[in-house]
Amino acid sequence: MSTPVPEGRPVVEMSGISIEFPGVKALDGVDLTLRPGEIHALMGENGAGKSTMIKALTGVYSIDSGTIVVDGSPHTFSGPGAAQQAGVSTVYQEVNLCENLSVAENIMLGHEPRRGGAINWRATRRRAGEMLARLNLDIDPASSLASHSLAIQQLVAICRALVIDCKVLILDEPTSSLDADEVAQLFEVMRRLKDDGVAILFVSHFLEQVYAISDRMTVLRNGRLVGEYRTDELPRLELVSKMIGASLDELSELEQTTERIAHDRSGEEPFIQAVGLGRKGSIQPFDLDIYPGEVVGLAGLLGSGRTEMARLLAGADRADSGQTTVSGRLARLRTPRAAMQRNIAFSSEHRKAEGVVGDLTIRENIVLGLQADRGWARRMPRRQVDEIVEKYMTALSIRPNNPDALLRNLSGGNQQKVLLARWLATAPELLILDEPTRGIDVGAKAEIQKLVAQLASQGMSVLFISAELDEVLRLSHRIAVMRDRVKVAEITNSDDVTVENVVELIASGGTDS
Amino acid sequence: MSTVKTPTPTSPREPGNKPRTAGGMSAGMPVRFASRIRVDRRYLPVIGTLVVLALMLIIGGSRYENFLSGRVISNLFINNSFLIVLAVGMTFVILTGGIDLSVGSVVALSGISAASLLQSGWPAAVVIPLVVLIGTVIGLVVGIMVHVFEIQPFIATLAAMFLARGLCYVISLQSIPINDDTFVSIASWKQQFGEEWRITTSVVIALVVVAIAFYMLHYTQFGRTVYAIGGGEQSAMLMGLPVARTKVLVYVVSGTCAGIGGLLFAMFSRSGYSLTGVGMELDAIAAVVIGGTILTGGTGFVLGSVLGVLVLGLIQTIITFEGTLSSWWTKIVIGGLLLVFVILQRVLVVRRR
Numbered sequence: 001m002s003t004p005v006p007e008g009r010p011v012v013e014m015s016g017i018s019i020e021f022p023g024v025k026a027l028d029g030v031d032l033t034l035r036p037g038e039i040h041a042l043m044g045e046n047g048a049g050k051s052t053m054i055k056a057l058t059g060v061y062s063i064d065s066g067t068i069v070v071d072g073s074p075h076t077f078s079g080p081g082a083a084q085q086a087g088v089s090t091v092y093q094e095v096n097l098c099e100n101l102s103v104a105e106n107i108m109l110g111h112e113p114r115r116g117g118a119i120n121w122r123a124t125r126r127r128a129g130e131m132l133a134r135l136n137l138d139i140d141p142a143s144s145l146a147s148h149s150l151a152i153q154q155l156v157a158i159c160r161a162l163v164i165d166c167k168v169l170i171l172d173e174p175t176s177s178l179d180a181d182e183v184a185q186l187f188e189v190m191r192r193l194k195d196d197g198v199a200i201l202f203v204s205h206f207l208e209q210v211y212a213i214s215d216r217m218t219v220l221r222n223g224r225l226v227g228e229y230r231t232d233e234l235p236r237l238e239l240v241s242k243m244i245g246a247s248l249d250e251l252s253e254l255e256q257t258t259e260r261i262a263h264d265r266s267g268e269e270p271f272i273q274a275v276g277l278g279r280k281g282s283i284q285p286f287d288l289d290i291y292p293g294e295v296v297g298l299a300g301l302l303g304s305g306r307t308e309m310a311r312l313l314a315g316a317d318r319a320d321s322g323q324t325t326v327s328g329r330l331a332r333l334r335t336p337r338a339a340m341q342r343n344i345a346f347s348s349e350h351r352k353a354e355g356v357v358g359d360l361t362i363r364e365n366i367v368l369g370l371q372a373d374r375g376w377a378r379r380m381p382r383r384q385v386d387e388i389v390e391k392y393m394t395a396l397s398i399r400p401n402n403p404d405a406l407l408r409n410l411s412g413g414n415q416q417k418v419l420l421a422r423w424l425a426t427a428p429e430l431l432i433l434d435e436p437t438r439g440i441d442v443g444a445k446a447e448i449q450k451l452v453a454q455l456a457s458q459g460m461s462v463l464f465i466s467a468e469l470d471e472v473l474r475l476s477h478r479i480a481v482m483r484d485r486v487k488v489a490e491i492t493n494s495d496d497v498t499v500e501n502v503v504e505l506i507a508s509g510g511t512d513s
Numbered sequence: 514m515s516t517v518k519t520p521t522p523t524s525p526r527e528p529g530n531k532p533r534t535a536g537g538m539s540a541g542m543p544v545r546f547a548s549r550i551r552v553d554r555r556y557l558p559v560i561g562t563l564v565v566l567a568l569m570l571i572i573g574g575s576r577y578e579n580f581l582s583g584r585v586i587s588n589l590f591i592n593n594s595f596l597i598v599l600a601v602g603m604t605f606v607i608l609t610g611g612i613d614l615s616v617g618s619v620v621a622l623s624g625i626s627a628a629s630l631l632q633s634g635w636p637a638a639v640v641i642p643l644v645v646l647i648g649t650v651i652g653l654v655v656g657i658m659v660h661v662f663e664i665q666p667f668i669a670t671l672a673a674m675f676l677a678r679g680l681c682y683v684i685s686l687q688s689i690p691i692n693d694d695t696f697v698s699i700a701s702w703k704q705q706f707g708e709e710w711r712i713t714t715s716v717v718i719a720l721v722v723v724a725i726a727f728y729m730l731h732y733t734q735f736g737r738t739v740y741a742i743g744g745g746e747q748s749a750m751l752m753g754l755p756v757a758r759t760k761v762l763v764y765v766v767s768g769t770c771a772g773i774g775g776l777l778f779a780m781f782s783r784s785g786y787s788l789t790g791v792g793m794e795l796d797a798i799a800a801v802v803i804g805g806t807i808l809t810g811g812t813g814f815v816l817g818s819v820l821g822v823l824v825l826g827l828i829q830t831i832i833t834f835e836g837t838l839s840s841w842w843t844k845i846v847i848g849g850l851l852l853v854f855v856i857l858q859r860v861l862v863v864r865r866r
Contacts, residue, residue, distance in 0.1 A: 081753035098744030100811035
């Protein structure tokens with residue numbers, strides 16, 4: 001950044017913050033200082049305590065020890081409402097808005113202009129429209145929030161945060177579901193707010209973004225403070241090694257273990273073969289073969305039909321045309337259970353809603369799929385359960401290393417790993433992974449990628465979906481390109497295929513390939 | 514029926530040629546399409562209710578003489594005024610995703626308390642607010658159980674239901690007639706419009722309750738928070754809305770409405786009886802559901818619940834007019850209708866996904 005790093009009296013000073021959950025010491029004596037007019041990145045792996053730190057500041061969690069000073073006076077917020085009143089506004093990682101209400105309401109809820117005590121809807125909609133315009137969003141404020149994509153909902157959430165005159169804006173993974181243009185748009189807004197003297201706390205797993213926008217960063221690891229640094233004084237690799245606490249060599253080793261050799265598949269029988277499979281309003285009919293030991297990547301923009309294809313193959317949605325053959329036999333995958341019986345496992349992109357069970361422990365979540373497979377009457381012996389849980393917790397390095405911790409107390413990335421462990425425990429022949437690395441830090445990402453490659457080399461078929469094209473390219477033997485709910489192309493991966501090639505395919509719709 | 518057209522504040526803009534941007538926003542290429550004349554999906558269940566109501570009026574009107582008369586319609590409101598009030602309170606609770614099973618018992622408790630206190634010579638001016646307050650207090654207790662102690666609404670209100678019913682038996686096992694002059698004169702006040710149309714005190718009270726509820730739900734922060742909680746309690750909390758207060762308050766509203774309902778039923782029957790209102794909570798829930806409010810919360814309108822009550826009342830009227838059918842048919846038709854509406858809601862919810 002060319003602008004000078006702002007100094008001055010801090011607007012937020014958190015010191016010695018500790019929070020403990022049953023079985024998890026989430027934060028241990030962490031400090032954080034925010035100054036007016038700075039963009040401050042909070043960095044760390046999954047489970048390092050970033051989200052907990054934010055929730056401590058906004059009063060969602062009460063702190064066990066430590067002090068929070070906002071604007072010179074000590075504060076303990078009783079909840080997000082109180083924090084907002086003091087000028088601390090938050091946009092959370094998973095969109096926390098109400099889908100049953102309109103866009104205007106979601107933006108203005110709790111801050112509606114009044115006339116004679118009653119909510120003035122005309123003014124409310126107008127004001128919401130102004131906020132949307134500030135972010136260059138061209139949507140009807142009166143439209144229902146549910147009718148918009150996740151990316152737009154995220155921007156609406158930011159609009160909401162801007163409604164109050166905030167001194168501190170907290171953005172927890174705001175970019176994880178945005179495309180490049182939308183990210184640029186967001187950064188523009190962030191810079192404008194920074195010039196207005198707002199302190200922005202920014203959490204992102206995209207290092208590029210952090211380096212592009214932040215002035216300072218605070219690095220956490222395992223609930224402890226590693227340190228506060230100026231962004232221009234901390235090289236990228238050093239940051240990563242601080243975050244994961246490992247030397248740089250180990251890291252690059254992880255990155256390079258994956259290999260992708262495209263075999264000649266003629267004469268082999270595909271594990272799953274979809275012919276003309278489609279569903280009205282969801283995805284146009286497509287053909288797709290996946291061979292044993294093969295990783296097929298799905299590339300395409302958000303909403304291009306990647307998830308829809310996965311859901312059809314996993315039986316989560318019912319196809320209304322075409323047919324599927326599994327291991328040479330015709331299979332009607334009408335329910336996820338039918339798919340599971342044919343050894344197809346589907347790890348959903350919405351881990352909170354469609355995946356893990358927050359009120360169960362890590363152990364229970366991991367064996368859930370396995371138990372469902374065995375039927376409820378045949379209880380698994382405890383020793384066998386412990387073996388399986390131990391195996392996958394180690395393999396995926398799930399933190400905290402305590403199988404009795406409740407899942408909802410885990411960070412997003414670790415929940416994702418537990419979800420993955422559950423499906424792996426059922427020993428599927430086809431594993432469908434929808435955005436398994438979204439919102440996950442570099443270390444864990446590399447671990448998951450490595451695992452996928454390893455599983456494929458042991459003969460498992462994998463359908464891999466990710467918004468990050470380089471990741472798809474690194475892992476896949478073949479890549480199916482999606483656009484506007486149509487499968488537009490299929491390419492065999494090789495060293496010659498680059499991210500640019502795929503982007504071109506997506507842009508051109510595969511017409512010239 | 515013009516009430517239904519009352520513009521709800523969140524209603525979509527008038528259909529015009531204003532283009533809307535579709536969801537995708539992919540790479541700066543917003544997909545645009547002209548908006549057609551279409552009804553917001555949220556209004557579909559209510560419109561369904563309205564259609565059913567209209568059909569029933571048409572069928573009734575064509576089959577029976579004097580069916581479509583001011584007297585029948587007036588009686589529909591007069592006989593169901595207490596149920597309208599209960600359904601209004603129930604709407605608040607169901608919109609947050611809760612349920613209130615206590616209202617039938619609270620109706621009995623409030624009615625028998627009124628009768629008993631009037632019998633022992635208390636002035637009506639004290640008794641009337643007092644019995645409404647009984648409902649409020651029970652609602653408050655339920656709300657605190659639900660929010661502070663995190664007890665399932667089903668269980669908390671079930672407990673309140675037994676408690677209130679038990680208290681009725683403590684007061685009296687017999688029906689207590691109401692002879693207080695002031696009370697009777699209030700109860701028997703009516704205003705005639707022309708030959709056939711008339712309204713009574715209870716109808717006025719019910720309509721005032723409906724108007725206040727409509728205002729609260731659509732023009733106050735409390736009301737919008739009710740919807741937000743139904744859309745997602747966690748989200749509402751993180752948006753900084755007063756979730757705790759609102760969750761307690763919806764049960765207070767429902768309890769108060771039950772207290773008022775008890776008062777109206779006492780006016781209607783000129784007595785208080787401990788067995789009044791057994792199963793009335795289920796009628797109220799049925800009216801709310803038929804009125805288009807979805808049991809998981811977040812979607813629905815108080816005017817829809819009023820329509821729901823009218824549908825239930827009209828079923829009864831038609832069966833009375835039919836003459837040969839036993840009154841059990843009321844229950845059968847309500848049951849069938851409820852099933853149809855619940856299925857309709859499922860279809861709408863599934864479509865949305």
